[in-house]
Amino acid sequence: MKLVVADSYEDMSRKAADLFAALLEEQPTCVLGLATGTTPIGLYDCLVDDCKRGALSFADAQTFNLDEYRGLAPDHPQSYHYFMRTHLFDRVDIDLSRTHVPDGANPDGQAACDAYERAIEQAGGIDLQLLGLGHNGHVGFNEPADSFPVCTHSVTLTQSTIDANSRLFDSADEVPREAYTMGIGTIMKARKIVLVASGQGKAQIVHDAFFGPVTPQVPASVLQLHRDVTVVVDREAGSLCA
Ligand code: GLP
Numbered sequence: 001m002k003l004v005v006a007d008s009y010e011d012m013s014r015k016a017a018d019l020f021a022a023l024l025e026e027q028p029t030c031v032l033g034l035a036t037g038t039t040p041i042g043l044y045d046c047l048v049d050d051c052k053r054g055a056l057s058f059a060d061a062q063t064f065n066l067d068e069y070r071g072l073a074p075d076h077p078q079s080y081h082y083f084m085r086t087h088l089f090d091r092v093d094i095d096l097s098r099t100h101v102p103d104g105a106n107p108d109g110q111a112a113c114d115a116y117e118r119a120i121e122q123a124g125g126i127d128l129q130l131l132g133l134g135h136n137g138h139v140g141f142n143e144p145a146d147s148f149p150v151c152t153h154s155v156t157l158t159q160s161t162i163d164a165n166s167r168l169f170d171s172a173d174e175v176p177r178e179a180y181t182m183g184i185g186t187i188m189k190a191r192k193i194v195l196v197a198s199g200q201g202k203a204q205i206v207h208d209a210f211f212g213p214v215t216p217q218v219p220a221s222v223l224q225l226h227r228d229v230t231v232v233v234d235r236e237a238g239s240l241c242a
Pocket of ligand 1: 035036037038039040066067131132133134135138139140141161165
């Protein structure tokens with residue numbers, strides 16, 4: 001694992017975006033794994049700027065998002081489909097038919113998740129996966145558990161995740177209780193992984209995930225076992241990693 005401590009949120013975003021820009025340049029048909037949450041927004045802004053000035057293109061790339069709330073249609077403002085269109089897809093030259101987000105509108109979780117896992121395999125797997133980090137160590141929506149979930153699956157969100165994500169909804173009551181997410185096995189199959197974390201509030205979990213024991217109680221800790229992970233944090237989030 002490589003830990004990069006950036007000077008600021010902007011610097012973290014630029015450094016992480018550079019890893020995506022480099023891959024898009026070297027391998028225009030690459031398969032990108034993407035993430036939502038507030039942390040990657042600056043990174044997406046950097047990629048949009050690069051694309052607007054003609055320095056990179058998403059035209060031949062494919063994308064797979066980590067997760068989606070169950071029960072939200074793609075045009076719901078709090079859906080991750082909508083987030084991706086707002087922050088990236090509608091602002092770059094990507095072909096929307098080459099973007100994939102789990103189908104939260106499909107109430108049949110097993111069917112939706114199996115289809116998603118198959119689509120990733122058919123695309124040849126993920127070349128570079130972006131991850132954020134939940135305060136409890138979740139990646140995607142893989143919550144602390146007794147084992148690491150292997151494939152894309154349906155999850156019941158923990159109260160702490162519902163509370164954390166309620167800031168983006170009118171009230172906590174509106175946060176869906178379930179989601180579809182890539183499994184830890186799906187994520188670990190990505191050839192490269194970049195995780196971003198920002199702010200003092202993430203300092204303890206960054207430390208525990210990357211310098212503590214590998215345990216499904218801290219899902220991100222499994223990344224210590226991956227052979228090509230870059231963790232890009234700002235000074236605050238990296239403050240407990242001496
Ligand atoms: C959500 C997403 C995760 C994300 C996490 C952290 O729960 N499912 O993929 O990493 O939030 O979000 P933030 O970056 O806003 O702290």
